[in-house]
Amino acid sequence: MRSNRQVIGTVALIAALSGGLVACGPEGDAAGGSSSSGPSTAAKPSTSAPAGGAKADPAGSGGGGNDCGKPPTPPAGVKIVEVGLHRDVSVFEAMDAQPKCTPNDWIYHGEGEPKGYKLPATVKGELATGPGKFQKVNRDELSMHIDGCLSQEHRNIKEPFSCHGNIYEITLDAKGEVQTMRERWSV
Numbered sequence: 001m002r003s004n005r006q007v008i009g010t011v012a013l014i015a016a017l018s019g020g021l022v023a024c025g026p027e028g029d030a031a032g033g034s035s036s037s038g039p040s041t042a043a044k045p046s047t048s049a050p051a052g053g054a055k056a057d058p059a060g061s062g063g064g065g066n067d068c069g070k071p072p073t074p075p076a077g078v079k080i081v082e083v084g085l086h087r088d089v090s091v092f093e094a095m096d097a098q099p100k101c102t103p104n105d106w107i108y109h110g111e112g113e114p115k116g117y118k119l120p121a122t123v124k125g126e127l128a129t130g131p132g133k134f135q136k137v138n139r140d141e142l143s144m145h146i147d148g149c150l151s152q153e154h155r156n157i158k159e160p161f162s163c164h165g166n167i168y169e170i171t172l173d174a175k176g177e178v179q180t181m182r183e184r185w186s187v
Contacts, residue, residue: 068101074169080184081117082110083166086150089143090119097167107186108167117170118177119143128185129160142181 074080081094094117095110125142126134137145148156149163157163167184 068106071099071101072106077171078169079172080108080167080169082108083146083150083168084110084114086143086146089140090121092117092119092146094168094170108165108184117172119181120177123178124180126180126182127161128164128183131185133185134182135160145183 080097082097083092083094085093087093093114095112095114097108097110099106100109119139119142121139123139123142125137125139127137127142127145129135145157145161146166148154149166154163164183164186167186169180169182169184170178171180173179
């Protein structure tokens, strides 16, 4: 008798869990293509063109059927880049980073050709110490952090810092040199 109850309990648990999973994706959308404005429409990926002229991605701007909503846009004057090469303390190369939707939310990946950036001694650097937390650093500390993360020498990165995919928010001055550089925190 006990084994029958375990089997029935297991089947009931699997049915309950799979019912919740089916409802998450567009395949489980019972509303079909109706114009209902109920909660089920919020889970559908957008197929209209996002603001800014970007192309729509019916799979949620990152594939896999994820729906993160509208892609984030940085504040005016802020570029998000993925550092790919650090030549010396005053020069690095980076690609423009674009948001990609994942099951956990938006993440950034560099795309296109890398561009060279000058990192002057006056740069105002900030490294992530946690979600929404940053510590100010000078150019040499910022440069050493970038080197350690790019070379995969994570043991050289000391607490409270860690590596977060080499994604940074930068602002440029009138000469095109980096004025501020803030590491983006991610899990």
